[in-house]
Amino acid sequence: MATTRSRSAKAASKSGANDSAVGGRHKAASQNGLPLDHTTLLDMYRQMVTIRLFEEAAQKAFRTGKIGGYLHLYIGQEALAMGFLHSYQPGDKIITAYRDHAHALILGTHPRAVMAELYGKGTGMVKGKGGSMHLFDVKNGLWGGYGIVGGHIPLGVGFAYAQAYQQSGNMTQLYFGDGSIHNGAFHEAANLAGLWGRDGMNPCLFILENNKYGMGTSVERATAMTDLSAKFDSYGIEHEDVDANDLIAVLECAQRVTKMVRETGKPYGIEAQTYRLSPHGAADFLERYRSKDEVQSHRAHDPINVLEARLLQADATTEAEMEKIRADAKDVADDAVKFAEESPDPDLAELTTDVLAD
Amino acid sequence: MPVMTYREAIRSAMADEMTRDDSVIVMGEDIGVYGGTHLVTDGLIDKFGPKRVIDTPIAEGGFTGAAIGMAMTGMRPIVEMMTWNFSFQAADQIIQNAAKVRYFSGGQVTVPLVIRGPNGGGVQLSAQHTHSLEGFYGHFPGLKVVSPVTPADAKGMMLASIRDNNPVIFLEAGALYGTKGEVPDGDFVVPFGKARIAREGTDITLIAYGRQVNMLLNVAEKLAGEGISAEVIDLRSIRPFDEETIVTSVRKTHRAVVVQEQWRWFSVASEVAAIIQEQAFDDLDAPVLRVSGAEVPAPYARNLELAAFPNEDQIAAAARRALYLEK
Ligand SMILES: Cc1ncc(C[n+]2csc(CCOP(=O)(O)OP(=O)(O)O)c2C)c(N)n1
Ligand SMILES: [Mg+2]
Numbered sequence: 001m002a003t004t005r006s007r008s009a010k011a012a013s014k015s016g017a018n019d020s021a022v023g024g025r026h027k028a029a030s031q032n033g034l035p036l037d038h039t040t041l042l043d044m045y046r047q048m049v050t051i052r053l054f055e056e057a058a059q060k061a062f063r064t065g066k067i068g069g070y071l072h073l074y075i076g077q078e079a080l081a082m083g084f085l086h087s088y089q090p091g092d093k094i095i096t097a098y099r100d101h102a103h104a105l106i107l108g109t110h111p112r113a114v115m116a117e118l119y120g121k122g123t124g125m126v127k128g129k130g131g132s133m134h135l136f137d138v139k140n141g142l143w144g145g146y147g148i149v150g151g152h153i154p155l156g157v158g159f160a161y162a163q164a165y166q167q168s169g170n171m172t173q174l175y176f177g178d179g180s181i182h183n184g185a186f187h188e189a190a191n192l193a194g195l196w197g198r199d200g201m202n203p204c205l206f207i208l209e210n211n212k213y214g215m216g217t218s219v220e221r222a223t224a225m226t227d228l229s230a231k232f233d234s235y236g237i238e239h240e241d242v243d244a245n246d247l248i249a250v251l252e253c254a255q256r257v258t259k260m261v262r263e264t265g266k267p268y269g270i271e272a273q274t275y276r277l278s279p280h281g282a283a284d285f286l287e288r289y290r291s292k293d294e295v296q297s298h299r300a301h302d303p304i305n306v307l308e309a310r311l312l313q314a315d316a317t318t319e320a321e322m323e324k325i326r327a328d329a330k331d332v333a334d335d336a337v338k339f340a341e342e343s344p345d346p347d348l349a350e351l352t353t354d355v356l357a358d
Numbered sequence: 359m360p361v362m363t364y365r366e367a368i369r370s371a372m373a374d375e376m377t378r379d380d381s382v383i384v385m386g387e388d389i390g391v392y393g394g395t396h397l398v399t400d401g402l403i404d405k406f407g408p409k410r411v412i413d414t415p416i417a418e419g420g421f422t423g424a425a426i427g428m429a430m431t432g433m434r435p436i437v438e439m440m441t442w443n444f445s446f447q448a449a450d451q452i453i454q455n456a457a458k459v460r461y462f463s464g465g466q467v468t469v470p471l472v473i474r475g476p477n478g479g480g481v482q483l484s485a486q487h488t489h490s491l492e493g494f495y496g497h498f499p500g501l502k503v504v505s506p507v508t509p510a511d512a513k514g515m516m517l518a519s520i521r522d523n524n525p526v527i528f529l530e531a532g533a534l535y536g537t538k539g540e541v542p543d544g545d546f547v548v549p550f551g552k553a554r555i556a557r558e559g560t561d562i563t564l565i566a567y568g569r570q571v572n573m574l575l576n577v578a579e580k581l582a583g584e585g586i587s588a589e590v591i592d593l594r595s596i597r598p599f600d601e602e603t604i605v606t607s608v609r610k611t612h613r614a615v616v617v618q619e620q621w622r623w624f625s626v627a628s629e630v631a632a633i634i635q636e637q638a639f640d641d642l643d644a645p646v647l648r649v650s651g652a653e654v655p656a657p658y659a660r661n662l663e664l665a666a667f668p669n670e671d672q673i674a675a676a677a678r679r680a681l682y683l684e685k
Pocket of ligand 2: 177178209215
């Protein structure tokens with residue numbers, strides 16, 4: 001089977017986004033060069049800002065000891081999940097690793113239930129049993145939330161097989177990190193996906209969240225073959241890159257490729273280029289593995305700033321309107337924290353429930 | 359009642375359930391076109407086709423994980439481990455995902471999954487191809503672990519496994535695939551968590567599961583000739599565990615020997631002995647004894663292999679020791 005490497009998409013993503021962020025030269029189908037109406041885009045802006053402020057509030061709670069365990073933030077990567085999850089349809093299945101707060105919030109879990117889970121409260125989305133790394137909201141399409149690097153990848157491929165077997169017309173969005181692509185679980189699962197996809201039995205979109213680091217190990221220090229998406233070629237999975245800090249680029253890509261995956265039942269690979277602005281986890285204080293200058297240089301391409309520039313350029317919003325959105329988002333985050341703090345601990349009887357099903 | 363081999367009993371349960379329920383599929387290495395390394399799945403691909411009888415590449419972690427994903431989302435996969443020895447490559451999936459995802463999702467998902475295949479040694483496969491993993495898998499909450507020894511139980515427990523809404527580790531006695539026995543027709547389900555009294559007796563309780571149950575029956579016969587009446591208990595399932603049948607028997611006999619092929623340290627027999635002393639301490643007339651495999655990787659040479667696993671003489675000697683008839 002031929003695998004077409006989308007060189008054009010890759011080239012565009014390597015140069016395009018930052019230019020367009022400042023220059024607004026992106027030409028697309030609808031009003032003012034944007035692919036969706038202003039109201040929809042502004043709503044996505046609102047969601048991205050809400051995620052940001054929500055996570056900043058969570059980080060603060062972690063540092064004051066109110067949130068335990070691990071806390072992995074999505075700061076700097078918000079446009080990635082926002083853009084792909086815009087193509088979510090009821091019945092689709094979303095699965096990701098532990099950096100999962102944004103996915104839950106975008107899919108529609110109430111921020112209160114997410115924050116309460118981070119606080120380990122009985123009102124949390126999994127009743128305080130999983131914490132930050134194990135967010136599930138099956139009704140809204142979120143099938144976890146997994147903490148073993150690479151370990152969830154085979155599950156996503158299984159979801160997709162079941163979707164094809166059940167002739168549901170649905171698909172799976174499978175998110176995983178640049179660090180996990182070196183794990184055997186990725187390679188075994190990708191091989192199965194390619195194989196099953198030959199018969200239309202694997203509508204799985206592999207979304208590689210390349211934020212350039214797996215904890216403190218950069219992509220360059222983890223592999224001699226740093227063109228990560230080329231690894232999909234080994235398994236007969238077509239793929240392309242996208243500049244995931246540019247919501248507009250992600251939306252365009254997501255709409256096109258999800259349609260294709262749904263129609264063909266074949267898996268498809270995305271290398272979503274982004275950058276983790278936050279520490280690996282909220283406890284990663286030293287960040288010896290990268291310089292402050294490096295992080296600073298990426299702040300210029302913060303996906304929220306990129307989107308703001310786009311919206312202003314297209315006259316889709318005003319400074320005053322964005323200010324109002326930020327203020328509302330702050331209220332949502334504060335409300336979630338208040339709710340979590342006031343929520344009761346899980347009932348002790350919950351300790352032994354949910355181990356086995358009836 | 360029809361007579362079937364252990365292998366046929368498992369196959370018939372799978373075929374019946376696949377006929378009854380479209381969501382049941384089987385997958386594993388060489389289970390379709392090849393017919394299964396041990397021919398347990400022989401013929402299923404002709405009947406149900408390649409979308410329900412999936413030949414996988416040799417990637418235990420990948421296909422077990424995919425099966426877990428299928429199970430979470432409405433299917434009932436049966437995964438064949440060509441032998442359980444290869445399941446270490448899938449252990450991360452089994453333990454970290456299948457066993458726990460229900461709990462860490464706050465009860466939002468179920469994993470109706472069966473993983474089956476031959477377990478245990480006795481056919482000179484040496485170190486890497488010989489393991490008894492009941493203690494290993496029995497350790498983890500969220501899994502069910504069963505080990506049938508008769509063809510009837512093989513069928514009845516396979517039906518129960520497929521219908522169970524939890525991941526079931528189905529450990530087959532690999533050395534017994536060809537043994538025959540009567541197997542009830544039709545919808546014959548053997549529920550988990552109920553041990554079987556394979557032979558009644560009054561002087562001592564002999565406890566095992568899997569292949570060793572047959573040895574206990576031979577030993578009990580031999581002891582009967584010496585005037586000793588031994589009760590033989592087949593645990594059938596390791597998790598859930600039937601404490602009641604064991605404790606009731608020991609209250610009657612006041613003595614127990616637990617036999618297993620696996621290594622003794624941190625094993626099923628250790629757990630059984632602990633349960634007995636916790637619940638029937640005052641009824642015991644002797645310490646509970648364990649007969650286990652030698653603390654070495656399994657050797658190849660026939661004489662060494664025989665010496666590495668419990669044999670009937672050792673078991674009979676242990677029974678006599680528990681009766682203070684022998685030092
Ligand atoms: C199997 C395994 N090994 C190590 C870890 C510890 N660990 C947690 S996150 C992480 C880095 C993963 O990086 P990546 O896949 O790029 O995801 P990111 O954190 O960048 O989103 C490591 C090594 C783990 N959770 N699981
Ligand atoms: Mg990374």
